[in-house]
Amino acid sequence: MKISEIYTNHKKSLSFEIFPPKKDSELENIDETLAVLCRLNPNYISVTFGAGGSANCNRTIELAKKIKREYHVEPVVHLTCLHYDRAEIDEFADRLADAGLQNILALRGDKKPDVMEKGDFKHASDLISYMKPKGDFCFLGACYPECHPESDNRINEIKHLKMKVNAGAEVLLSQLFFDNEQFFRFQEDCRIAEINVPLIPGIMPVINASQIKRMITMCGAAFPVRFQKIIDKYGNNRAALFDAGMSYALSQIIDLLVSDTCGIHLYTMNNPIVAGKICEGICNII
Numbered sequence: 001m002k003i004s005e006i007y008t009n010h011k012k013s014l015s016f017e018i019f020p021p022k023k024d025s026e027l028e029n030i031d032e033t034l035a036v037l038c039r040l041n042p043n044y045i046s047v048t049f050g051a052g053g054s055a056n057c058n059r060t061i062e063l064a065k066k067i068k069r070e071y072h073v074e075p076v077v078h079l080t081c082l083h084y085d086r087a088e089i090d091e092f093a094d095r096l097a098d099a100g101l102q103n104i105l106a107l108r109g110d111k112k113p114d115v116m117e118k119g120d121f122k123h124a125s126d127l128i129s130y131m132k133p134k135g136d137f138c139f140l141g142a143c144y145p146e147c148h149p150e151s152d153n154r155i156n157e158i159k160h161l162k163m164k165v166n167a168g169a170e171v172l173l174s175q176l177f178f179d180n181e182q183f184f185r186f187q188e189d190c191r192i193a194e195i196n197v198p199l200i201p202g203i204m205p206v207i208n209a210s211q212i213k214r215m216i217t218m219c220g221a222a223f224p225v226r227f228q229k230i231i232d233k234y235g236n237n238r239a240a241l242f243d244a245g246m247s248y249a250l251s252q253i254i255d256l257l258v259s260d261t262c263g264i265h266l267y268t269m270n271n272p273i274v275a276g277k278i279c280e281g282i283c284n285i286i
């Protein structure tokens, strides 16, 4: 099933992001996580793609196949393009089509000084335009309520996003954020620019200190005062941070669901306890 079809009846979606285990030996443990996640009845599960290297892309495809065949949940395969050439993308498209994997989150990928850019694709929109004629795929794209870190200004960011939608992105999954007002403002800007595809807010419950460090250095999301206070008070208290981080994420999610949004995409970090607790908190709402 194409993910875009979920949104034709205006129902709110619940979806999860997971990542393939780094080692083959850990592939078995993923079943434990998947069993819990799939019992929560998500509309789809997206599987991340490690930048560069065929081993990474094999694991993404294998995990997506497993989700579809063994758990009967629709997978979305993430695919980056900056470090691949057309021939490699052709091969990937063939493998996805052969496996019956229709839904692709088309991404540029992060620039990496130590990995050569192949030059065939500069942006996610190039990947979508190139792959579109190659199969009956449904493309999703990434979006950034607080702008992509490389963005020069908000107007250009929205213009580029519109180009991605015009190229064929039918659903947009957002970068994580901690301030819902940022998402609401972004959603309004998109509507003004006539970006009319579903925008799905991405939420990550922050439950441990290493996640906080990663947030600060990598994603550029603003920390609202209410969230900063949690980090300041409970950053070094594992159990308290778990409780407070979960409650914060849940309050964000409820606020998004009662507002004009199309669903929730949960960054699970492969943690079934986190996903389970969030779903418990919204089971009568979504």
Ligand code: FAD
Pocket (backbone or CB within 6 Å): 047, 048, 049, 050, 051, 078, 079, 080, 105, 106, 107, 108, 109, 110, 111, 122, 123, 124, 125, 142, 143, 148, 149, 150, 151, 152, 156, 157, 160, 161, 163, 164, 173, 174, 175, 176, 202
């Ligand atoms: P693009 O859409 O190409 O945008 C990147 C920048 O280029 C933006 O600033 C944009 O404004 C600008 N731009 C776009 N088009 C043009 C144009 N035509 N001319 C000039 N400028 C332009 N990374 C991974 O490696 N693996 C993953 O699995 C993964 N999953 C992700 C899932 C989500 C939901 C999100 C939000 C991000 C994910 N990423 C992943 C990270 C992503 O690869 C990086 O954020 C990357 O730097 C940008 O990818 P993009 O597809 O958004 O790029």
